[in-house]
Amino acid sequence: MRKGLSFVVAIALCACGSKSTDTPSSGSGSGSGTATATPPPPATTGTHLFVDDKDVATVEPAQVASWPRVDSLVPEAARRLGKWEAIYIKGAKPKISELHKPFETYRDYVPALFPGEGGKVSFGMFDPVELGKHGKPALQEDGVLELRIKLAADDGRGANDPGGHSATDPQKLQLTIKTAKGEQVLTGDQLLAIPRESMPGGGGDAKGWKLLTLLDAAGVKTFEKILLRDEAGLTLTMERKEIDDKTVPFVKLNRQGSLRFRVFKQQGDGWTPSGDLRALIAIEVLK
16 A cells, blocks of 8 residues: 555656646746847938037938939028038948038039939039039039038128029929010920030139020010029110120020029130129010
8 A cells, every 4th residue: 555655646746747848837947948139229310410519400212313413402591502611421430431621622513412222322523514404513422421510601602692592493494485476485494404605704613604595495586685583573675786705695504403594704814794683583585
């Protein structure tokens, strides 16, 4: 009888031992059965814009797809390009790139972000016409993560620059040409497709169109007198006999995306501009 009892106890002890081995511990030990993986931090997206070391905007890839001008993405108080003392670009290169007084070096250009290779963001300094056509920049930095803009001290420099808040998309430009036969419109696409030439006396990269070239594109081959009108309602009249090799009416797409009209007159070896219309919108053939 005693031997049978011992045999039963032994079986019970074996069963208990087997149960404790198969059941995972519910304690707070460091075993692999209780470890919880820490999720990685979310990936940083977008390109950060800083003005005087203040983070003012994050530009997401969807915005970059529209090739936005940088001055249109920062607060209005920072949009005067003439006030930009420097641009610092943190991108794919180990060293941060610096553009010192960018709009003295690139006087006729505008800054923009655009889609780069592999879905990355690129920065460029564009001729306004090239930006309108989504063309090639004069300067390019790829893989841009940060743009830092340093503003100049408030010494009046750049105060006359209207800034990006009034910039017009060149594709949306319209120049109305009115003649006795009726009225037609040169659209932005048509204007940007017309080959440009150097501005009289401008040198460098300053390019635009002679007024006669634009009139010819609109089918106006001859005229005696025309009236030009700008967005502000200012007008200027010219006679055909005034125009020659030494008096050249010229139209240029400016940094604000408007058509700026001036008459350049040669004096000695130089050219003097006059008759300034800052946003030409219409030309009427009077006779």
